[in-house]
Amino acid sequence: MLELQLDYRHENPGYQPFSVTALAGEVPGGGGRSDQAMLAALRYHPQSEWHKACGVLLDQLPKRQAAAMLMQAAHIRPEKMGHSIWMVTARQMVERQEVLLRALGLNEGVKPFESVEALQVAGKRGRKRLWQVLAVGEVGRA
Numbered sequence: 001m002l003e004l005q006l007d008y009r010h011e012n013p014g015y016q017p018f019s020v021t022a023l024a025g026e027v028p029g030g031g032g033r034s035d036q037a038m039l040a041a042l043r044y045h046p047q048s049e050w051h052k053a054c055g056v057l058l059d060q061l062p063k064r065q066a067a068a069m070l071m072q073a074a075h076i077r078p079e080k081m082g083h084s085i086w087m088v089t090a091r092q093m094v095e096r097q098e099v100l101l102r103a104l105g106l107n108e109g110v111k112p113f114e115s116v117e118a119l120q121v122a123g124k125r126g127r128k129r130l131w132q133v134l135a136v137g138e139v140g141r142a
Contacts, residue, residue: 060133065126067106068113071097072123074104090116 058066076087085103088096094113101107113119 057130057133061126061129063106064110065122065129067101067104067110068119068122069126070104070106071100071119074100090119094119 061069071093074086075090075093076082076084078087078089080087085096085099088100093100094116097113097119098107101110113122
């Protein structure tokens with residue numbers, strides 16, 4: 001779901017910048033570049049069954065818990081190479097939450113997190129609730 005919220009790389013499933021016959025005879029999942037790229041394009045397409053299932057699961061959560069989980073999942077430790085708005089400490093995540101929530105498309109209707117602890121508690125509650133929903137097996141249809 002995080003992939004869907006932050007990155008629409010695969011909006012054109014099946015299109016690849018190389019010939020799909022380049023590695024003819026490759027076994028699906030066998031490491032062939034064209035096979036892997038096509039599977040990724042289908043899996044990560046915003047209308048894929050994978051994203052629909054993730055969306056239904058996230059709809060089971062209060063928006064604040066879903067936002068906390070997605071923010072924590074997108075977090076990149078500051079010591080990693082590169083640059084991203086997600087390369088923040090936990091404290092910076094709380095300080096910049098308006099920008100980060102906007103990047104996720106969740107800036108409306110989410111009460112701001114007052115502290116790192118509040119963000120962590122909301123994320124933990126969201127994960128616990130998802131596990132309960134999955135254990136019971138009663139996921140509502142969106």
